Amino acid sequence: MSEILRLDAVSRHFSGLKALSGVTLRIDKGEVLGLIGPNGAGKTTLVNAVSGVTPASSGKITFMGRDITGIKTYQAARLGLARTFQIVQPFAEFTALDNVAAAALFSQPGESLKSAREEARAHLAFVGLEAQAGQSAATLTLAMRKRLELAKALAMKPKLLFLDEVNAGLNSAEVERATQLIHQLAASGITIVMIEHLMKVVLNVCTRIAVLHNGVLIADGPPREIIKNPAVVDAYLGHQYAQRNAAHG
Numbered sequence: 736m737s738e739i740l741r742l743d744a745v746s747r748h749f750s751g752l753k754a755l756s757g758v759t760l761r762i763d764k765g766e767v768l769g770l771i772g773p774n775g776a777g778k779t780t781l782v783n784a785v786s787g788v789t790p791a792s793s794g795k796i797t798f799m800g801r802d803i804t805g806i807k808t809y810q811a812a813r814l815g816l817a818r819t820f821q822i823v824q825p826f827a828e829f830t831a832l833d834n835v836a837a838a839a840l841f842s843q844p845g846e847s848l849k850s851a852r853e854e855a856r857a858h859l860a861f862v863g864l865e866a867q868a869g870q871s872a873a874t875l876t877l878a879m880r881k882r883l884e885l886a887k888a889l890a891m892k893p894k895l896l897f898l899d900e901v902n903a904g905l906n907s908a909e910v911e912r913a914t915q916l917i918h919q920l921a922a923s924g925i926t927i928v929m930i931e932h933l934m935k936v937v938l939n940v941c942t943r944i945a946v947l948h949n950g951v952l953i954a955d956g957p958p959r960e961i962i963k964n965p966a967v968v969d970a971y972l973g974h975q976y977a978q979r980n981a982a983h984g
């Protein structure tokens with residue numbers, strides 16, 4: 736497989752706090768990488784560093800062979816790096832359709848509003864929000880706003896898509912539906928990095944798992960190995976989880 740993203744010794748400090756410490760990680764095209772770890776481990780900070788929201792303090796980030804360290808968010812979007820946010824933040828007064836059209840225009844500013852809206856309609860249909868196209872984003876349920884967030888990210892035509900806790904706060908039927916969408920996205924060839932606390936989802940969709948703890952990458956490998964890794968069990972999964980898992984083979 737060929738490399739799409741590479742982090743070399745990436746660190747991010749907030750005053751004295753080391754949110755990310757010397758993270759080196761390679762992601763290949765077509766992978767679905769699960770990024771896991773306890774609260775405050777540095778997962779969102781890593782995604783923010785790559786997508787230009789909060790630049791790295793040091794280290795190097797390479798996307799499709801190009802040095803993108805310190806890139807701005809709009810530049811990242813135009814290169815094909817898109818993300819959803821943990822706290823969904825649509826333009827509340829805009830319709831669902833125009834939220835997605837705005838995302839399309841953000842990544843391709845030359846596009847006409849008419850074609851951005853046509854494109855937006857297709858993305859809304861993909862995430863199952865066709866019927867809500869004309870509704871203002873403020874009136875959508877949390878699950879719908881999460882799917883809207885996904886449609887916005889897709890409107891940026893990503894090559895690499897970061898999903899930041901797209902399942903948080905959803906019920907099991909909604910998680911099931913979101914999981915199917917992630918499978919479809921992966922099948923369409925988009926490389927995915929997902930921050931996810933639900934291990935059931937991680938194990939269902941991820942081809943590889945990277946684990947952060949206190950800003951340090953403590954493990955990186957195939958899901959079946961990661962869930963047995965003693966450092967990961969200690970830092971995140973817990974011994975009960977490991978025992979339950981071992982009992983289920």
Ligand SMILES: Nc1ncnc2c1ncn2[C@@H]1O[C@H](COP(=O)(O)OP(=O)(O)OP(=O)(O)O)[C@@H](O)[C@H]1O
Pocket residue numbers: 749752753754772773774775776777778779780781821
């Ligand atoms: N803008 C900021 N200013 C100061 N500290 C920050 C900032 N952003 C993150 N941090 C701190 O950096 C550390 C890593 O935070 P981060 O949000 O990356 O963790 P996370 O693994 O995504 O956690 P969670 O699972 O709770 O979302 C935390 O201690 C957090 O408080």
